[in-house]
Amino acid sequence: MSQTFTLDGKSIPFEDGQTIMQAATKAGVFIPHLCYHPEFKPHGSCKLCTVKANGRQTASCTMRAMAGMVVESETEEINAERRALTQMLFVEGNHFCPSCEKSGHCQLQATAYHLGMMSPHFDHFFPNRAVDASHPEVLLDFNRCILCSLCVRASRDVDGKNVFALSGRGIKTHLIVNAKSGKLSDTDFSLADKAAQVCPVGVILTKRKGFAVPIGERSYDKQPIGETVEGR
Amino acid sequence: MTAPKKKLKVATTSLAGCFGCHMSFLDIDERLFTLLEHIEFDRSPLTDIKTCSPDCDIGIIEGGLCNAENVHVLREFRKNCKILIAIGACAINGGLPAQRNHLQLTAILEEVYHSGPGLANGMIPNDPELPLPLNKVHPIHEVVKVDFFIPGCPPSGDAIWKVLTDLLAGREPELGHGLMHYD
Ligand code: SF4
Ligand code: SF4
Ligand code: FES
Numbered sequence: 542m543s544q545t546f547t548l549d550g551k552s553i554p555f556e557d558g559q560t561i562m563q564a565a566t567k568a569g570v571f572i573p574h575l576c577y578h579p580e581f582k583p584h585g586s587c588k589l590c591t592v593k594a595n596g597r598q599t600a601s602c603t604m605r606a607m608a609g610m611v612v613e614s615e616t617e618e619i620n621a622e623r624r625a626l627t628q629m630l631f632v633e634g635n636h637f638c639p640s641c642e643k644s645g646h647c648q649l650q651a652t653a654y655h656l657g658m659m660s661p662h663f664d665h666f667f668p669n670r671a672v673d674a675s676h677p678e679v680l681l682d683f684n685r686c687i688l689c690s691l692c693v694r695a696s697r698d699v700d701g702k703n704v705f706a707l708s709g710r711g712i713k714t715h716l717i718v719n720a721k722s723g724k725l726s727d728t729d730f731s732l733a734d735k736a737a738q739v740c741p742v743g744v745i746l747t748k749r750k751g752f753a754v755p756i757g758e759r760s761y762d763k764q765p766i767g768e769t770v771e772g773r
Numbered sequence: 774m775t776a777p778k779k780k781l782k783v784a785t786t787s788l789a790g791c792f793g794c795h796m797s798f799l800d801i802d803e804r805l806f807t808l809l810e811h812i813e814f815d816r817s818p819l820t821d822i823k824t825c826s827p828d829c830d831i832g833i834i835e836g837g838l839c840n841a842e843n844v845h846v847l848r849e850f851r852k853n854c855k856i857l858i859a860i861g862a863c864a865i866n867g868g869l870p871a872q873r874n875h876l877q878l879t880a881i882l883e884e885v886y887h888s889g890p891g892l893a894n895g896m897i898p899n900d901p902e903l904p905l906p907l908n909k910v911h912p913i914h915e916v917v918k919v920d921f922f923i924p925g926c927p928p929s930g931d932a933i934w935k936v937l938t939d940l941l942a943g944r945e946p947e948l949g950h951g952l953m954h955y956d
């Protein structure tokens with residue numbers, strides 16, 4: 542007998558051990574997310590995927606589905622909080638979309654569009670973060686890092702290399718490259734690594750490929766992010 | 774869209790912007806005639822009127838704040854306009870000019886006027902008429918309350934048209950997929 546829970550009134554089937562996010566994605570229902578990736582162990586850090594499960598707020602990418610659970614996602618209240626989180630991500634880094642190679646393919650940008658983010662609202666930090674152009678094939682622009690840890694997980698769990706790590710705590714958390722020099726060229730990182738493919742924003746960029754796809758034909762020009770879930 | 778009895782007064786300006794948003798505004802093309810049935814321009818580069826009337830209905834601000842005069846003009850707009858709209862990336866997050874924000878202003882002036890390649894006997898401009906640059910470039914919402922935002926670099930003529938017609942019709946402006954762009 543298949544078990545179900547309800548998501549915004551819709552009945553969603555799930556298997557034992559599945560998270561709310563996994564079951565929703567399977568059923569073709571989009572829940573905004575940034576640090577979740579179906580191929581990796583959830584990290585539960587960005588909180589964009591927050592839902593109300595039986596009246597309590599929780600991260601849907603880490604919360605296991607339970608039979609009869611009542612889950613709310615697309616409410617004005619929750620989306621307002623998701624929008625505020627997104628705005629904070631924008632002001633904490635330097636996100637100048639017009640000059641970003643990831644623009645149009647960026648999950649942060651597309652999620653902000655989805656949430657109707659008209660402005661960053663908060664005061665900008667304008668942090669000073671150097672780029673790392675040392676590697677022959679890949680550029681790292683730390684100005685756009687949202688600390689989702691997907692590159693950390695991919696490099697550690699798939700590539701078996703541990704090239705990236707999150708260092709520091711709280712507001713001081715930042716992404717580092719595991720080399721004495723701190724430079725990507727002093728690691729065994731390669732373009733063929735899974736970690737080279739997973740960054741949801743414009744940090745890990747393949748050199749000499751920027752702006753290859755014309756405006757109008759980029760991933761999220763053609764389809765808003767809410768229509769990109771597996772089940773559809 | 775039902776025509777209001779009295780035409781709405783609209784003022785516009787470009788602060789630390791490139792005039793791209795104003796050009797995009799003109800991209801609404803012949804819809805400008807429809808618009809002019811409902812609005813009249815007050816202070817704007819389009820009219821060359823230099824100060825806002827005290828009873829403007831809508832102020833449209835392109836560009837962020839990179840010098841003291843920008844702040845002064847922005848405050849004049851906020852004081853005289855019932856609704857203030859930030860148009861374009863620079864007004865909304867500082868945009869391209871704000872990419873100097875991680876550098877020291879003195880170091881920038883030094884390099885641009887003294888030590889850059891091909892410069893000889895350079896002098897940092899110091900005419901008292903020149904507005905003083907700010908240490909950092911700021912989006913306008915960091916200084917005054919902004920009522921609506923039209924993102925884009927520049928926003929398309931269609932996006933601008935959508936927001937203005939929504940406002941004229943008394944609706945909350947909304948840009949859907951395709952019109953909503955940060956680039
Ligand atoms: S990473 Fe995304 S949000 Fe940030 S500047 Fe690039 S396109 Fe914009
Ligand atoms: S570089 Fe990209 S993948 Fe890695 S933590 Fe930052 S945002 Fe995430
Ligand atoms: S997607 Fe669930 S916390 Fe980031």
